[in-house]
Every structure is written in C-alpha cells, then in structure tokens.
Amino acid sequence: MKIPLIKPFINGDIKKKVLEVLEGGFLTEGAVTKKFEDVFANYVQAKNAIAVTSCTTGLEIALRALSIGPGDEVIVPDYTYPATATVVTIVGAHCVIVDVDATNMLINYDAIETAITPKTKAIIPVSLFGNPLDYNRLNHIKEKYNLFIIEDAACSLGAEYKGKKVGSFADISVFSLHPRKFITTGEGGMITTENNDWADWLNSYKHFGMAMKNASREGTQFDMVGTNYKLSNVLSAIGLGQMEHIDDLLTRRKLLAGRYNDLLAEFVKISFPKIVHEGMHSFQSYCILTPMRDKIMNTLRPQGIEVQIGTYALHLHPAFQDKRYFTLAGDMKGSTTSLNNCLTLPLFHDLSEMEQDYVVKKVTELC
Numbered sequence: 001m002k003i004p005l006i007k008p009f010i011n012g013d014i015k016k017k018v019l020e021v022l023e024g025g026f027l028t029e030g031a032v033t034k035k036f037e038d039v040f041a042n043y044v045q046a047k048n049a050i051a052v053t054s055c056t057t058g059l060e061i062a063l064r065a066l067s068i069g070p071g072d073e074v075i076v077p078d079y080t081y082p083a084t085a086t087v088v089t090i091v092g093a094h095c096v097i098v099d100v101d102a103t104n105m106l107i108n109y110d111a112i113e114t115a116i117t118p119k120t121k122a123i124i125p126v127s128l129f130g131n132p133l134d135y136n137r138l139n140h141i142k143e144k145y146n147l148f149i150i151e152d153a154a155c156s157l158g159a160e161y162k163g164k165k166v167g168s169f170a171d172i173s174v175f176s177l178h179p180r181k182f183i184t185t186g187e188g189g190m191i192t193t194e195n196n197d198w199a200d201w202l203n204s205y206k207h208f209g210m211a212m213k214n215a216s217r218e219g220t221q222f223d224m225v226g227t228n229y230k231l232s233n234v235l236s237a238i239g240l241g242q243m244e245h246i247d248d249l250l251t252r253r254k255l256l257a258g259r260y261n262d263l264l265a266e267f268v269k270i271s272f273p274k275i276v277h278e279g280m281h282s283f284q285s286y287c288i289l290t291p292m293r294d295k296i297m298n299t300l301r302p303q304g305i306e307v308q309i310g311t312y313a314l315h316l317h318p319a320f321q322d323k324r325y326f327t328l329a330g331d332m333k334g335s336t337t338s339l340n341n342c343l344t345l346p347l348f349h350d351l352s353e354m355e356q357d358y359v360v361k362k363v364t365e366l367c
Helices: 012-024 031-044 055-065 083-090 109-115 135-145 196-205 233-243 246-264 293-303 333-341 353-365
Strands: 048-052 073-077 094-098 120-123 148-152 172-176 189-193 286-289 326-329 342-345
Touching: 012 233, 031 048, 031 189, 031 233, 048 055, 048 196, 055 083, 055 148, 055 172, 055 189, 055 196, 073 083, 083 094, 094 109, 109 135, 109 326, 120 135, 135 148, 189 196, 233 246, 246 286, 246 353, 293 342, 293 353, 333 342
Parallel strands: 073 094, 073 120, 094 326, 120 148, 148 172
Antiparallel strands: 048 189, 172 189, 286 342
16 A cells, blocks of 8 residues: 655646636736735735745745844754755854754754844744744743744644734744645745735845836836745646635644544554644644654555655754854754654545554554
C-alpha cells in the first residue's frame, strides 16, 4: 500500500478556475490574485494580505518593510526550516539562533529574553506545524524591549489562539502556499498585516517599487527600488479555488488527527507535542514524538509509507556556523531532542480510515 505524506486538494472547480485564467490570456498578477488576497485576508481576519512568490520572499520583504538590515539583530528558533534564518542574512542583519521548548517544539521564550541585546530589532517565531504561539507572552516581550514580531506562519493557516485566527497577532505574519501545505498554489506565499503603511510598502516593493495608488499603464511612477515578487493569476486561481473548501479541509484534518491520537495513545514510546494553551492546532503536519523515530522512518519508507522528520536543527548544519552572520545562543537541547524524536505521519483530505489504520499498525509494530 502506497501512502504519501500529503496530497494537494485539486478538484474540477479548481481546474476550471485555472483554465479560465489560461483562456482569458492575462496570466501574470491581476484581478484573480487580488481576489485571492481579499479572500485570504477576510479568512484570517487581517486588514491586509499581500500575495508573493513564496513564504521565504515574504519574510525577506517583511524585514525590509521594517527597515531591518546591517547592524541589526533578529532572533529566530533553531528548530525550523533554514529559510527562517537565511532571510535575516539576505537583508544584511545578524541572525541570533535560540533554542525551542522540547514539549511543543516552539521557540523558547526565556531563551529569547536571554538573547536580546541593544541591537535586537525583531523576533521571527515559528508557529510550527500549525501549532499557534503564545501571543500574550510574545507581546509582553515585544513591548518590554520595543521589538517587532514577524511570524513565520508557514504552516499555520487555519490555526487559532483564543478563538482568533493566526494572521493578525504579529506585526507581520507570513504564510506558505508550498505543495506541502493543505492550501497550496504550487509555489507561493501570503503576507498579512494590520498596518496599512507597511502593506502599501510591501505591495509597491513586490511590483518593482511602483506607485500602486492611482497607477495606470500610461502614468506609471516608480517611487523606490523594488523587485518582482508577484504571484500570477494562474497560481492564484488554484489558491482561490482551494480557499472555497478550507473549512471542510480543516475539519477533515482535525478529525484524522484526533483519530491518530486515539489509536496511538496507549503506546508508551509515543507522545504528542503539547498544543499551546487556548490554542487550536491546524494540523498542517501531524507529528508524534518517539525515540523509535529513525527505526520507524527507515522501515516504513521502503514499504511505501511516506513518513518524514519534522524539520531541521539549524545549529547542526555548516551553513549556520559562520559567526559573521550567525550567533548560536544556548545549548540547543530542546531543538536536538525535537530533531531526534519528531516523526511526521501521512495526513491529507482523502486519507481513508483503512490507510490510517495501516499506518498506525506499521508504526506501533515497531514501538
């Protein structure tokens, strides 16, 4: 039995939306992307949403919008995809890497405060795998030290904290629309912010620095140096079509995640990452913690069950050893524990109970 880690939701209506764009002939960013942005903003209850080419480019220009660059420090967690840290060096700032809490794999708030210096300008916490952050604690740190919060919300579309969707808690939040995400455009990202001035700057910057208000083909004006991070109508049509089904897709994911929990609960060698208090997990990825992680992964993959590690511990990779660009602040015990124990199991909209039972059977045989 072949069971993938994830499968994108692509139905006939989504294909029709893409075909309409292709037949209409306007393939670059336009009205379809604008509608996608509006639908996304409305869903996460944010004032502004700006579509970009990826979560990575979104994080980069979020830093630029806040004038963060050479001489500044930005704090990021060690247990994350490399892009969270590399964007800091791309804008010329210095990246300070701190540990995570092994119980939930999210950034360690005490470690943040220990790492803050007069040069610290921002924190990029990651709401990893769809587990929301403790925004009350983050806002306390932000106000105490006068910092910006740029949330790497790559996996957190649909997650909630105290009944409110992730996407408007941080100064700027950035989501991923990569194929590993249950709402995907193939490649792409979405930035959300409550600050209209930052939104205008971001929108201009991704359009080559063009003055967007009252712009026309005949009267185009470029107010600053920018670049091209636009998301095409073709890709936006996929995302727009998927957003029409987001509630059903989230409900299905939560149902399957709950079923995994029930089936795995009795096994002493398996535990579950803690969900943030008063948070609602979106289960972009369904993860378990087990010391048998490598044995399970190395056994199941050849059998056609696509299981995967959680993510990476940056401090173990050569790219993050250069002290000119990176500071490793702490022993990274939480991150190392997460790296060695986190296993991601298949989870997608049409995963059947029979397939799920088969995954659980294979996992538990090894535990």
